[in-house]
Amino acid sequence: MIDQLGNGLLLGVIISVAAVALSLLYGVTRIVNFAHGEIIALGAILTLFFSGSVDSRVLFLDRFSPLGINFALSASFAVILCGIFGGLLELLLFRPLRRSNVGNIAVLVVTIGLSIFVRHLYLLFATGKVQNFPLELQRRETYLFFDMTPRNLKVLIAAIIVMSTVGLILSYTKLGKAMRAVRDSEELANVSGVNSDYIIFITWVFSSMLAGLAGIFQAIINDVRWNMGFLILLLIFAGTVLGGIGTSFGAMVGGFIIGVLVQISVGLPFMEGHVEAKNAVALAIMILILLFRPQGIFGKKERIS
Amino acid sequence: MSNKLIDVKNLSKSFGGLQAVNIDQIEFKKNQLTSIIGPNGAGKTTFFDLISGFQSSDSGEVFFKDQNITNIQPYKIARLGMVRTFQLTKVFDRMTVLENVLFSGSSVSNDSFVKSVLKLPTQKSYEKDLEERAYNVLEDLNIKQMANSYARELSGGQKKLLELARSIINNPEVLLLDEPLAGVNPKLAEDILSLILKLSNLGITVIMVEHNIEAVMKISERVAVLAEGSLIADGTPSEIRNNNQVIEAYLGGSNE
Amino acid sequence: MKLSYKLITTLILTIFSIYLVFALNPEGAERILLNLLTFAGIYGLSAIGLNVHFGWTGLLNFGHASFMGVGAYVTILLLPHAAGREGEFSTEGLPFIVALIIGVIAAALFGLLLGLPAIRLRGDYLAIVTIAAAEIFRLLVRDLESITGGVYGIISFSDSLQKYRPGFIDNLLNNFEFSPSQAWVGILAWLFIFLVLLLLKRLNNSPWGRALRAVREDEDAVRAMGKNAVWLKLQSFMLGAGIAGLSGVLLAFNYGSLQTTTFVPLLTFYVWAIMILGGVGSLTGPVFGSIIFWVIISETDRFAVLLFENANGQQIAGVRFVLVGLLIMSLMIFKPSGLLGKKEELLLNVK
Numbered sequence: 001m002i003d004q005l006g007n008g009l010l011l012g013v014i015i016s017v018a019a020v021a022l023s024l025l026y027g028v029t030r031i032v033n034f035a036h037g038e039i040i041a042l043g044a045i046l047t048l049f050f051s052g053s054v055d056s057r058v059l060f061l062d063r064f065s066p067l068g069i070n071f072a073l074s075a076s077f078a079v080i081l082c083g084i085f086g087g088l089l090e091l092l093l094f095r096p097l098r099r100s101n102v103g104n105i106a107v108l109v110v111t112i113g114l115s116i117f118v119r120h121l122y123l124l125f126a127t128g129k130v131q132n133f134p135l136e137l138q139r140r141e142t143y144l145f146f147d148m149t150p151r152n153l154k155v156l157i158a159a160i161i162v163m164s165t166v167g168l169i170l171s172y173t174k175l176g177k178a179m180r181a182v183r184d185s186e187e188l189a190n191v192s193g194v195n196s197d198y199i200i201f202i203t204w205v206f207s208s209m210l211a212g213l214a215g216i217f218q219a220i221i222n223d224v225r226w227n228m229g230f231l232i233l234l235l236i237f238a239g240t241v242l243g244g245i246g247t248s249f250g251a252m253v254g255g256f257i258i259g260v261l262v263q264i265s266v267g268l269p270f271m272e273g274h275v276e277a278k279n280a281v282a283l284a285i286m287i288l289i290l291l292f293r294p295q296g297i298f299g300k301k302e303r304i305s
Numbered sequence: 306m307s308n309k310l311i312d313v314k315n316l317s318k319s320f321g322g323l324q325a326v327n328i329d330q331i332e333f334k335k336n337q338l339t340s341i342i343g344p345n346g347a348g349k350t351t352f353f354d355l356i357s358g359f360q361s362s363d364s365g366e367v368f369f370k371d372q373n374i375t376n377i378q379p380y381k382i383a384r385l386g387m388v389r390t391f392q393l394t395k396v397f398d399r400m401t402v403l404e405n406v407l408f409s410g411s412s413v414s415n416d417s418f419v420k421s422v423l424k425l426p427t428q429k430s431y432e433k434d435l436e437e438r439a440y441n442v443l444e445d446l447n448i449k450q451m452a453n454s455y456a457r458e459l460s461g462g463q464k465k466l467l468e469l470a471r472s473i474i475n476n477p478e479v480l481l482l483d484e485p486l487a488g489v490n491p492k493l494a495e496d497i498l499s500l501i502l503k504l505s506n507l508g509i510t511v512i513m514v515e516h517n518i519e520a521v522m523k524i525s526e527r528v529a530v531l532a533e534g535s536l537i538a539d540g541t542p543s544e545i546r547n548n549n550q551v552i553e554a555y556l557g558g559s560n561e
Numbered sequence: 562m563k564l565s566y567k568l569i570t571t572l573i574l575t576i577f578s579i580y581l582v583f584a585l586n587p588e589g590a591e592r593i594l595l596n597l598l599t600f601a602g603i604y605g606l607s608a609i610g611l612n613v614h615f616g617w618t619g620l621l622n623f624g625h626a627s628f629m630g631v632g633a634y635v636t637i638l639l640l641p642h643a644a645g646r647e648g649e650f651s652t653e654g655l656p657f658i659v660a661l662i663i664g665v666i667a668a669a670l671f672g673l674l675l676g677l678p679a680i681r682l683r684g685d686y687l688a689i690v691t692i693a694a695a696e697i698f699r700l701l702v703r704d705l706e707s708i709t710g711g712v713y714g715i716i717s718f719s720d721s722l723q724k725y726r727p728g729f730i731d732n733l734l735n736n737f738e739f740s741p742s743q744a745w746v747g748i749l750a751w752l753f754i755f756l757v758l759l760l761l762k763r764l765n766n767s768p769w770g771r772a773l774r775a776v777r778e779d780e781d782a783v784r785a786m787g788k789n790a791v792w793l794k795l796q797s798f799m800l801g802a803g804i805a806g807l808s809g810v811l812l813a814f815n816y817g818s819l820q821t822t823t824f825v826p827l828l829t830f831y832v833w834a835i836m837i838l839g840g841v842g843s844l845t846g847p848v849f850g851s852i853i854f855w856v857i858i859s860e861t862d863r864f865a866v867l868l869f870e871n872a873n874g875q876q877i878a879g880v881r882f883v884l885v886g887l888l889i890m891s892l893m894i895f896k897p898s899g900l901l902g903k904k905e906e907l908l909l910n911v912k
Contacts, residue, residue, distance in 0.1 A: 032688075097894065102893075104684075104685075105619075105621065105684060106893050106897055108621065109837070110889075110894060112833075112889065113885075113890035113892075114890055116883075116885055117886025117889075118886070119886075120878075120882035120886060121883055123875065123878075124876060124879040124880065124883065234692065234693055237689050241686075241689075277700045277704055279696065280700050283694075283696060284697070290682060290686060291678045294686075358784075378784075378789075379781075379784040380786075380787050380788055380789050381787075383784065383785055383786060383787035388785060388787075391781065391782070391785070395781060395782035396779075396782070397774070397775050397778035397782070398778060400771070400775065400778065404774075408771050408775045411768045411771070411772070413788060416768045416772045417769065418769050418796055420769075421763070421768055421770065422760065422767075428768075468782075471782075472786075
């Protein structure tokens, strides 16, 4: 069980970052974005496209080879593009929907349709093959009480830094306070001079950048797949529910706990031979929480039922 | 069997730090027509919610017909004979006026899945009776002509009448009316008031929350005043009219 | 059915789609059409079940595939079958009708099991929970290899149904290259659609149906009238689940084998697309939606070939789902009432 701890920490921070992104978006827009996984995957796929080796055998859209650009540059560019993607989604899709007053069930179904659409575009674009970033293989080292490769350790630290930064931004900057104001009450925020449309737009951009970053982290640690976002989406939901819907801090903590638990559960005796079922652990936790303590650990008693 | 139809003890409910309701004791006698008044935010609707089961109390007990109904589910309380209306009128928009009333008037066992599949003759005759009862109620409330219109097409006042029709078709013992006159034009308000009086004369125990003090004073036998969650006065309309505390609560104190 | 503008348009579109099959396939159109109609029937039935959940009761069920799966597995495991590579054919089993009834009831009970905790949840949480449940179902099915046959699945059960196949079907299909066993499944699917629609129509105009509609409008008011809103929702959930279970059985018999990869989330999305296309809340909507949907799906393989020279299976599937996703999105944005639905149906907010 303990040798999964390193993997657990890694999965934990990835889900943590992704959950914070989702929670931010939900808090401000009240949309449960089922296409969130696809934004996560976008970060990884774009990074692969930019940085992949030029003579890679796998071609994008059967035609284009990766661009072979420096990895750090590629990743940064990818994150920015993810932000742009999120912004465009808001401007072209979700804002018009909001204006047209369709019920939020319709919006939910739209995000599901969007996720199917985009995810399979990835399948066509990046193929179904599992691919990796052009990074050299490393060996696991032992740090304190867990094992991981040096690069993964850097990812771990980077993720922690990112989340702390997000936390600081939310708590202390004007932007952060405006976001929290819109989250708590859009009308009130508007009345106090906050342009809620602008804040919503910024939130989409910000959340998408975070999601893309989470995807890049995930791809560094594991690999790039067309459905990598969809695969962890349920875990992200579970983490958000556990931590408490509507609070980013909760999402962060909940996401982390879920990631660690899921990975550690691989080591449990009854899981032998059923490694893939580790996700079921997270799902079971989520269902239990929704039954018995729907507001999660830190959540406010928002109307869950 | 005591004369107390509804007996409330030590009822309290707070939200966050705010005490919404804090009542040591209040009781309602059979066939009384009581109005509950108080400034905004006094906890009147929360009080209704607590005794009708739509919110759970932090502490306290509620007895209805000597049965402890504290925190039991609202539909069970309604089945025992306590029916309530809501501040924001709740009619079934996409169903016709007639269907709205048919639904309420239909017994739980009549609604059963099996019966609806089998459609036995006994059921058909029940439905016929039901329809007759429904039309009668609609006629009593003067909205019979709207029977086949969709509820969403009704005016605000008509919706209130529909909600009333739904509430009385089963002859409840207790009727909790949450602001029955809100947003209603004066003529219609008169009609609703005389209807409430008529219901009371027929033996229904009526408790209503209202802001329209004139109306309240006109027909109530008893007036209870809530302010900031507590019961500050309880008596006949004239007693309340002259009660200093009440006057202060409305004029002086915090009016959110 | 009243001959409304919507209905006429729908009929025209349906007939046109069928014509399209012939137009685009100079050879073998009949075979393609028969295959398509069989799938359309099965999925149409499933969509009717989903419509009971969403159209009638406003429940966001995104785990529909698992209800279909429960129906299929319970029924087939009760029939003579062989599981897995080493699986021996066990001759023990119940008569088809009995197994089918038990399977449908099992699906309904699964609906009850899932619904009991989940139905009180707000819409979007219910969606998440149903997805989670379907995922757990998928994992269970995959891992309980001794029962479900692992990668090889369950086979050799078809006879239990095919032995009731009337002889005239074989004769009829002599000219078309179409499997009589598949035709039999298709006929049954459409027969069941007819019967289920009769049942639903009867329920719709009944006190039960009225109560369900009231629940969808305003649960609090329903409770204030002394009715148990949660139990009503649960009943509807069970009904839709049972119908889904029935369609699941048919799907398995259509393939002739029951794979662990049959009842996966992608299936749920197909059914959702069909339901929305047909028109949420409309009884016959799913039927027309299903036919048109399957024409679209089966003809999109052409698009795949246009895009990718030697389109492999994955790419064809990819194009299919890109279209499914696009279809769901476009419908919800531009025409949420679909073919036969009513516009007001979708101005709902999550409750």
